[in-house]
Amino acid sequence: MKLALFADIHSNLEAITACLAHAQSLGADRHAFLGDLVGYGADPVAVLDLIEQHAANGAVVVLGNHDAAAIGRPDDSLNDNAQAAIAWTRDQLGKRQRAFLAGLPLTIRDDNILFVHASAAAPERWTYVTGPAEAQESMTAGNATYIFCGHVHEPKLYYMGAGGRPMPFRPVPGTPIPTGKHRQWLAIVGSAGQPRDRINKACYALADMERSRLTFFRVPYDHSSAAQKIRSAGLPERLARRIERGA
């Protein structure tokens, strides 16, 4: 199984389309969408319809905090720009999209894999996994060989050391990392729709489950069009700039 992992898509149709095409060219035969499908970007309906199609074909989809906010579960932690985008998104969504989001679970467990948007320790609290301490909490609570998640927009891989302390690693795009089943791994796959590390390429990861290899990728996409749509929609300028600059 080659499992393609996408997180923090944020209504960026150009980014997710480019990532899906990239994953397909590498033979991905299963997909997981790790939450924050909407928010920030200008194409919530098209993105949700696309993901819903994949879900109908067996893709894993979990709920993110922006998704929850878009269907009326308020999230005070969102900043003004995010709130503005959520208010706008709410108006765009039809009954079908709202129902799809409302039906999403916080976590999905599949054999030795746990899919979650934020931390597996109390997923509804949307804790950011920003360091080994949070990673350890998530890995302990998740109790799975592999935890695949998002929420934090920069790609990062944590691997459990012998001392029970996870070690952080910043993956090099395109380098397959051996991720043996004898260890515990937590992969933050990085944001597809709104990268923030000053690289304006979409993040996603591909897990080759048979060969125990995980590869993080950066995919160039038409961020100019995505930014232009954000401007045309009247969303905050900062959100357009962010995806142009990747920061």
Add this chain to the structure above:
Amino acid sequence: MNSLGPGSEVDGFLLGELLHAGSMATIYRLTGPDGPLPLIIKIPRLGPGERAVNVIAFEVCRMVLGALAQSPHYPTLVAFGDVETTPYLVMEYVEGVRLNDWVGRAPIGPEEIARLGSALALALHDLHRQDVVHLDLKPTNVLYRTHGEAVLIDFGLAHHSHYPDLLAEEIRSPVGNWVYMAPEQALGVRCDPRSDLFAFGAILYQLSTGRLPFGNPTTIARLRQRLHRDPVPPRALVAGVPAWLQEIILRCLEVDARDRYASAAEVAFDLANHAQVAITDRGLRERRAGWGRRIRRWARAKRFEPAPCPPPSTRIGPAPIVLVAISPAQADDTLFEALRDAARRLIAADDLCRIACVTAVPLAAALSGERYEDTATGRHIKHLVNLRRWAKPLQLPEERLTYHVLESEKPAGALIDYARMNDVDQILIGAARSASARLFPGVSAQVVAEAPCTVTVVRPRPD
């Protein structure tokens, strides 16, 4: 696995003569199946009573050998078994002489040391260029092929910056051979290629004097003595050691990695051209530091902070942004072409860089003429077309080009603000030359003076 021996079979490979039985792994020659290369199999020692580091070293060795570009400096990895079921590595059997054989004959002559050393340094440099640090360099891990190339073996403790470091923090006491270990490695740093240069210096010391520079420590306290106690200068032990060789050895053995050579290539060069080595106090030293200096060194060692690791060669940094300031007025074709040439050179030098084409124009009057070109939007579009016309011959993919029309009464200020807001790395701007470019006198001068980044003023060659 422990009952294996010559004649046993592992995953279809037939074991032959036992070559090495170490604390971490056992190595046999293979007698079958026949292939183009003579092969060995390395089997980690696992099971009750064995150390966890054995299995990690196996994983690391497989990861690093699998990632290294094929080269005479490393054994070719042919096959490997799964770490959970049948861990093994099948590799090329390197026909050659171990560096250890020379150690038995030490002290050996400086010319021979220079030959062996420069070959080894070249192999190390090849390794370091691939973002790998060996971290277990010792005479038994180096072989020389018939033609003199050095081969590095046993990457079980290596660090590859493209992969998670499985050995970090796994091990309570510093992992590696304590005889040759660099001070920073003794403190847990595992990402500095200059740690290999320290081990390299310790090997040259041993070859030229027949003695170990820091003895054979058995406790961590003794291991850490190298943070403050300097070795006896080689020339004090063997009178025949030339000053250039002592200079090279002691420079490799500096406590602070920043005081060593910056790269193995530099050491290789010095060894191959030793007549040109600049001799400093290091090369001429006749005894170890006296009491005064020892106390100072000891005090320094107390607060020793290892040097930060140099960045890996392939670190993916943010793509640099180049702002090209394009004159808003009637196009000046020679200047346009000169700016394009300058941009092309930057694009050729960095295949990630992005080009922001920017023009600064006066604020459009609210009430404009009746013709569309004279309206605010019409003029804006005209400027955009002008920018696109400039950029088109660059043939850059769309995602690496952006176009911006800045409206301001102060064009230089607008360009500088734009550069600051967008973290621009470099500005290309045309020199005021033609009548049209002189419409805004001093723009380039002001940008040069105030921009927060490198500014290149481009001037076409006179015809």
